[in-house]
Amino acid sequence: DAGITQSPRHKVTETGTPVTLRCHQTENHRYMYWYRQDPGHGLRLIHYSYGVKDTDKGEVSDGYSVSRSKTEDFLLTLESATSSQTSVYFCAISLGQNQPQHFGDGTRLSIL
């Protein structure tokens, strides 16, 4: 398995609280991605990064922000969590734009 660690693995929190999910990689891959997985929707891209401090929005970026201050870490922040953000969040990494993506184990987030 690719060296990708997501933390926390599970989190339950209340509406309106801030939440930060962390993705850490040991592969020195340039590209990193955050997806959410919901039944009937598959995985949808939230944000991605193509280098340190270089990020861009994906398909479902509203309500989320990201930061990448170093190659190995990509943080996803929900500034004020809502119940619609209850989901499983996956981080992925890749060497290049059209190279296969390698996924982490996911974070199960519940917003009550």
Place this chain on the structure above:
Amino acid sequence: AQRVTQPEKLLSVFKGAPVELKCNYSYSGSPELFWYVQYSRQRLQLLLRHISRESIKGFTADLNKGETSFHLKKPFAQEEDSAMYYCALSDSWGKLQFGAGTQVVVTP
């Protein structure tokens, strides 16, 4: 706009029977297509990539540009093939668009 459609939410097959998972796409450029698989309690992993044209775990997939399809096939399903399968399309920036997924259940 690009789109990936997997029409079957659930596919139930008997062990030893052929299995085919359908994937149709819409994309204005030259598509880069993948199949990913997620076994129970495991991370999502790459199964096939259309440009490599290789067979993994007995699965094959052929890109049909005329029908805009990338169906996944295996001639003889095994119980260990039970999993969730996702078809995905990569755009020119490397961003993946996933289908909704097909749950495959192989019964003995």
